[in-house]
Amino acid sequence: MRIDLHCHSTASDGTDTPAELVRNAARAGLDVVALTDHDTTRGYAEATAALPEGLTLVPGAELSCRTDGVSMHLLAYLFDPEEPALLAERELVRDDRVPRAQAMVAKLAALGVPVTWEQVERIAAGGSVGRPHIASALVELGVVATVSDAFTPEWLADGGRAYVPKHETDPFEAVRLVKNAGGVTVFAHPAAVTRGRTVPEAAIAKLAEAGLDGIEVDHTDHDPAARTRLRDLAGELGLLVTGSSDYHGGRKTVALGANTTDPEVYGEIIRRATGAFPVPGTGGV
Numbered sequence: 001m002r003i004d005l006h007c008h009s010t011a012s013d014g015t016d017t018p019a020e021l022v023r024n025a026a027r028a029g030l031d032v033v034a035l036t037d038h039d040t041t042r043g044y045a046e047a048t049a050a051l052p053e054g055l056t057l058v059p060g061a062e063l064s065c066r067t068d069g070v071s072m073h074l075l076a077y078l079f080d081p082e083e084p085a086l087l088a089e090r091e092l093v094r095d096d097r098v099p100r101a102q103a104m105v106a107k108l109a110a111l112g113v114p115v116t117w118e119q120v121e122r123i124a125a126g127g128s129v130g131r132p133h134i135a136s137a138l139v140e141l142g143v144v145a146t147v148s149d150a151f152t153p154e155w156l157a158d159g160g161r162a163y164v165p166k167h168e169t170d171p172f173e174a175v176r177l178v179k180n181a182g183g184v185t186v187f188a189h190p191a192a193v194t195r196g197r198t199v200p201e202a203a204i205a206k207l208a209e210a211g212l213d214g215i216e217v218d219h220t221d222h223d224p225a226a227r228t229r230l231r232d233l234a235g236e237l238g239l240l241v242t243g244s245s246d247y248h249g250g251r252k253t254v255a256l257g258a259n260t261t262d263p264e265v266y267g268e269i270i271r272r273a274t275g276a277f278p279v280p281g282t283g284g285v
Contacts, residue, residue, distance in 0.1 A: 003032040003261040005058060005269075006075060006188065006216065006244030010125055011035075011043035012062075013132040015249030018043035019050035022281075026052040028256040032266060032278070034058035034077060034244070039093045040128045041081040051281035058269075058278050062188060063178075064093050066168035070197045071158055072187065074174050075216065075242075078273030079183025086177040093167050094128055100166040101129045107162040108134070108155075113143055131156050132251055147251055151195060158196040175211050182275020186214040186242050191230055192221035201233060208237040213272060218243025218259035240265050 008014035009021045016024060018035060021043075025033040035047050035057060044059050051057050060077040079086060101120060108115045115137045123140075124133045135150035144150045153160045169177075178185050187207065191198055204215065217230040218241075234241045243259035246252075270278060 001031040001263045001266070002029055002257055003263060003266050004030050004244050004247070004257050004259075005032075005034040005060070005077070005186075005242050005261050005266070006036050006062070006219075007033055007247040007256065008037050008062075008249070009035060009043045009047070010127045011040055012037035012128040013124075013130045013248060013251065014127075015251050018047035021247075021249075022047050022051050022055060022057060025256050026055045026281075030055060030257050032056045032058060033256070034060045034075075036060040036062045036075055036077075038062050038128050038130060039064055039090045039097075041090075042128075044081065048279050051279060053281045053283045055281040056278045057281070059276050061090065063090070063174050064166070064168045065171040065174050067171050067199060067203060070199050071168060072171060072199050073189070074169075074171055074178075075186040075188045076174075076178045077184045077186070077269055078276045078278070079178050079181035080275035083177075083181035083275065086181045086183075089169055089174075089177055093169060096167040097129050100164050101131075101134060103164040104131070104134055104156070104162050107164065108138075111161060113138070113141065113162075115141060132248065134162075136251060148194075171207060172210050175207060179211050182273060184213045184269045184272050185211070186216055186240065187212060188216050189219045189221050189246065190215055191226040192219070193226075194221060204233065205237055208239055212239065213269070214240030214242055214265070216244060217241045218261075219246060220254050220258060221246075240268060 009018040063074040119137045123136045135147040138144045138150045242261045245258040
């Protein structure tokens with residue numbers, strides 16, 4: 001089985017619609033794909049309706065968190081999307097995205113970059129607006145060559161010249177909320193140093209004590225040394241090890257299935273979840 005547990009659609013900051021995502025996942029030879037858009041589950045219905053036969057969809061989300069001043073992302077799988085407390089927190093995070101993005105556009109304008117809110121809205125196309133949409137605007141304007149080049153201190157990285165903070169959930173609270181909604185939690189790309197400061201291992205250990213289920217080890221932003229250390233850390237803390245592409249369609253160069261999760265780990269995620277179930281494909285529409 002080929003299992004990719006971290007993918008994005010136009011419901012947040014990917015370029016594939018949810019329907020295109022599942023079709024492309026099937027073409028890429030995947031057996032299981034997780035839809036993990038940022039702080040939203042809006043793509044579930046479309047992805048489910050288009051799900052090809054032979055492909056299983058894992059409903060999920062990537063939650064925006066912050067601890068001790070460090071931004072981090074928490075992958076949540078198979079939770080009840082209507083559970084009131086978790087739904088309210090996701091909406092709080094999502095609602096703060098628009099004023100935050102508008103403030104970043106204003107900062108860029110003050111720096112002499114002619115990006116407009118209308119341009120960012122067009123790029124977001126109704127998705128949950130975020131920094132990748134602003135980064136794409138910078139690429140369109142020729143300010144940077146790639147989306148990744150925009151995530152530097154010069155532009156959009158944490159603490160960068162055009163950076164503006166947003167509401168982010170305390171990860172310990174996020175783990176509790178997801179657990180109460182019957183879901184499973186995995187710390188996304190914990191050693192992605194190119195994105196800025198990372199959460200120290202001591203904090204990961206505390207999250208494990210609080211109920212964190214796993215860490216995403218095999219990720220394009222982790223070099224071999226980081227993967228080895230994270231795998232060892234997972235063993236020390238009794239955490240599951242996952243791998244995934246963090247696919248964003250054409251916004252990034254990573255292909256579906258670039259990294260995958262062991263079927264036994266996937267089985268354990270299903271076993272632990274009580275809020276929702278994987279959806280088997282029946283042919284799609």
